[in-house]
Amino acid sequence: MVVILVKEVRVIGIKLEKFISENDDLPLLLFEAAVKQGTPMMDNDIIAITHTAVAKAEGLKIPLSQVNPTHKEKAIALLLRREYDPRVIALAVREAREIVRIDRGHLITSTYFGHVTANTGVDLSNVDGGNSAIILPRDPDEIAEKYRMRFKELGVTVAVIIMDSSGRPLRRGEVNIAIGVAGMSSIKDLRGKRDLYGRILKVKKIAVADEIAASAELVTGSCSEGIPAAIIRGVSFDPIDTPTGSLLVRDPQEDLFL
Amino acid sequence: MVVILVKEVRVIGIKLEKFISENDDLPLLLFEAAVKQGTPMMDNDIIAITHTAVAKAEGLKIPLSQVNPTHKEKAIALLLRREYDPRVIALAVREAREIVRIDRGHLITSTYFGHVTANTGVDLSNVDGGNSAIILPRDPDEIAEKYRMRFKELGVTVAVIIMDSSGRPLRRGEVNIAIGVAGMSSIKDLRGKRDLYGRILKVKKIAVADEIAASAELVTGSCSEGIPAAIIRGVSFDPIDTPTGSLLVRDPQEDLFL
Known part of the structure; x- marks a missing residue:
């Protein structure tokens, strides 16, 4: 009998039965929900969590009624020539390290951690029906590391x-990307490894954390699923003690495409 | 007793025991290998195949001994100031629709199907140890559709x-992307759908085919694994009869980031 080892990765959604609120212990909620649904977390799992869930637990939810746009922020909202709420634009401007471009109805900015995106990631979806916006964390790596340590306390090394x-740029549609990464290298460096025919690979760095984030979106979805996180099981990684999400951000100065 | 339905996506590598050669029936090889390893393909699976495997089966493998670089091509190789084989650069120039940039040791071009990438995707890895290069297909959607029809003949609707x-651009490391897509929409359009709180989503198009390609890389890898394809199971999609890979390519004229 021939036994063939099948390489398989599982992406398991973690469904939460309750809405997430500020000061919730999100790692604990996810840990318990995974047990409850019959798929407990295991050592060497990767836990991918939507930024929306993190923002709610970390107090990054801003009631729009508390935002008073300045004249400049109102002017930018007008420039965008769309039905944008000036308060959302005000938050996007305030959370941006830099305004990259205002063009064709879109405000492109860079975040404090260097990620270039629309509206500085300020989002009304899946928050509370339009009354509040969520903003991106200033340092997502720090939160990823905090959660990793919390999972360790709960008994799993993930x-x-x-x-x-x-x-x-260059491609249509959004994809999930990794903004904070802890416990694993965000980039797999294959340079020096050999290919199927023994040839040494010269240039090959894989943004594995972005690929994992993309795979997680296949179960977390983006609208009414109530699945704020996923367990990714079967991806081997080297444990690492310093966060690595920021390594995925390329400095525009060294960009080959721009 | 409470039964919780767990949302799960499985990414299953298909290992081939033989090297792929020109005129191989790649869908048949993959179909049979999946059966042999105990994970047969099923209706509604998505089969993600590395371009390297496709290139070998489709005769897109070029022996470098047959490539004679022109003076212009040699000059470009010199401009790149690296240890590039001028014959690889010659292929990259010939397969390009447009040279986008020659900068800091990199040749950035657009392919015939509009994808902007380094060296027009001409690659020596996992081909035959450095004697031959593979080139990208001129129309990957067409090959995806051909393979989909072949899988249908074999008895599975995938x-x-x-x-x-x-x-x-903007991010470090490579990720797998979808260059040819058949049988499913490459982009999931969520506009008009409602979020967890009943709010209608305004802008939300997910490049789901790119996310699936990224997830497949987690099992196919990039060096010596001998896993040229993956079965992705558990992603719901609407069947569609026209290929959709080209829809992922954004015209630079409408790009918001560039």
């Missing part, structure tokens, strides 16, 4: 990815 | 994605 959906 | 690894 890697943690905080992910957000984002548009990208 | 979607097919042909994928390649590619660098991208």
